Amino acid sequence: MAIRNLGSGVPVDQVLKDLESFRSHDVRWRDGRCFTLAYSISPEVLSLAEEAYRRYSGENALNTSAFPSLRRMQQDVVDIVSGWVNGDDSTAGFMTSGGTESLVLVVRAAQKRAEREGRNLSRMNMVLPTSAHAALEKGADYFGVESRRIPVTSDWRADVVAMRAAIDDETILVVGSAPSYPQGVIDPIAEIAALADERNINCHVDACMGGVTLPFLAQLGESITPWDFRCVGVTSISVDLHKYGYTSKGAGVLLHRDKTLRNDQTFITDNWLGGMYGSSGILGTKSGGPIASAWAVMHHLGNNGYLAATQSARTSAIAIANHIENNPQLRLRAFPDSTLLSFGVTDENRHDVFALADALIAKGWYMDKQGPPASIHLTVNASHAPMVGAFLNDLDEALLSLGGHKGSDGAYATTE
Numbered sequence: 107m108a109i110r111n112l113g114s115g116v117p118v119d120q121v122l123k124d125l126e127s128f129r130s131h132d133v134r135w136r137d138g139r140c141f142t143l144a145y146s147i148s149p150e151v152l153s154l155a156e157e158a159y160r161r162y163s164g165e166n167a168l169n170t171s172a173f174p175s176l177r178r179m180q181q182d183v184v185d186i187v188s189g190w191v192n193g194d195d196s197t198a199g200f201m202t203s204g205g206t207e208s209l210v211l212v213v214r215a216a217q218k219r220a221e222r223e224g225r226n227l228s229r230m231n232m233v234l235p236t237s238a239h240a241a242l243e244k245g246a247d248y249f250g251v252e253s254r255r256i257p258v259t260s261d262w263r264a265d266v267v268a269m270r271a272a273i274d275d276e277t278i279l280v281v282g283s284a285p286s287y288p289q290g291v292i293d294p295i296a297e298i299a300a301l302a303d304e305r306n307i308n309c310h311v312d313a314c315m316g317g318v319t320l321p322f323l324a325q326l327g328e329s330i331t332p333w334d335f336r337c338v339g340v341t342s343i344s345v346d347l348h349k350y351g352y353t354s355k356g357a358g359v360l361l362h363r364d365k366t367l368r369n370d371q372t373f374i375t376d377n378w379l380g381g382m383y384g385s386s387g388i389l390g391t392k393s394g395g396p397i398a399s400a401w402a403v404m405h406h407l408g409n410n411g412y413l414a415a416t417q418s419a420r421t422s423a424i425a426i427a428n429h430i431e432n433n434p435q436l437r438l439r440a441f442p443d444s445t446l447l448s449f450g451v452t453d454e455n456r457h458d459v460f461a462l463a464d465a466l467i468a469k470g471w472y473m474d475k476q477g478p479p480a481s482i483h484l485t486v487n488a489s490h491a492p493m494v495g496a497f498l499n500d501l502d503e504a505l506l507s508l509g510g511h512k513g514s515d516g517a518y519a520t521t522e
């Protein structure tokens with residue numbers, strides 16, 4: 107490849123124009139036409155998030171002693187999220203760059219705990235339902251932990267009896283989701299946590315999706331079985347803010363039941379010529395942008411803002427779920443416990459669900475294709491309320507136009 111010469115540079119105006127023009131084929135998430143990957147409440151909240159990000163984008167959270175501003179905002183964000191998930195004075199955590207970093211750290215922390223407690227294990231394993239997020243596989247791959255995936259039950263929730271049977275002396279971690287990404291249901295967390303409590307091993311609750319939504323659904327009067335630190339045996343919880351916290355990308359929180367467990371996630375060394383080096387997560391240099399953005403949006407929205415956003419997303423998700431349930435050609439995988447749902451087709455010889463997804467994408471919507479089983483996945487957020495009617499219309503039309511036809515490469519999209 108030729109060496110690129112950037113020449114004398116391009117004027118600011120032109121560079122910014124180019125940036126805008128690059129967007130023309132991106133998914134239209136700001137208009138409520140995208141059911142994955144991006145989240146929005148309103149243009150005002152979005153511009154606050156962007157402005158806060160801009161102001162702190164160059165600050166470095168690697169060393170918060172140099173940036174007390176970031177330490178203070180991070181602590182504030184962590185404390186707020188801890189309250190949402192029923193933490194107490196012992197609960198301790200850090201911000202991460204999102205769910206993947208949180209889950210990779212969870213695998214490593216479980217391993218470190220086993221080492222710290224003197225368990226001499228030749229091959230460590232983790233036991234988790236097939237519905238738990240792919241990033242846990244990434245952690246298992248990075249650290250050489252065996253992943254024991256246990257099939258979910260017919261209602262798509264973790265099979266606790268089968269999980270118990272899969273646990274042995276080399277198990278270091280069990281996991282449940284609140285809710286799971288693929289079918290949007292909450293696992294029986296109290297029972298999974300009890301398995302961990304019996305054995306004194308870690309139990310992680312992946313609330314990357316539900317960590318903001320579920321506390322506010324409870325405040326809105328929905329009855330939700332306990333899934334957080336109220337469950338004895340839960341040792342850590344991950345909550346993403348760049349999803350239903352509606353902040354800029356790169357913001358999650360990983361909470362531990364106490365500081366000893368939190369220590370298992372951090373890394374410190376002086377085994378080089380550059381002095382003491384410590385970090386709370388995987389990254390070294392870490393932009394202050396996501397921290398400031400999260401702090402700003404959370405304080406701006408407040409309790410009332412999150413209540414309204416949660417109510418809006420939940421109402422839209424229920425409307426979509428009911429519409430799908432009422433169409434005998436479609437099969438809702440599970441009634442959503444929060445704001446995520448997936449559905450397939452009843453007669454796979456007659457309809458191809460991925461062709462249906464492609465038809466909707468051709469109409470300007472965007473969504474994930476997932477499987478098994480072959481399904482359309484929708485993550486419903488506050489931007490969708492004005493669009494639900496139009497979306498359901500297009501869904502019905504697309505289904506009609508596809509009657510009896512097959513015709514899709516069946517490729518799975520990259521899901522969140």
Ligand SMILES: *Cc1c(COP(=O)(O)O)cnc(C)c1O
Nearest residue numbers: 204205206239287312314315522
């Ligand atoms: C999105 C998601 C993750 C991964 O988070 P990223 O922020 O995409 O890295 C993990 N678990 C669940 C349940 C998720 O929905």
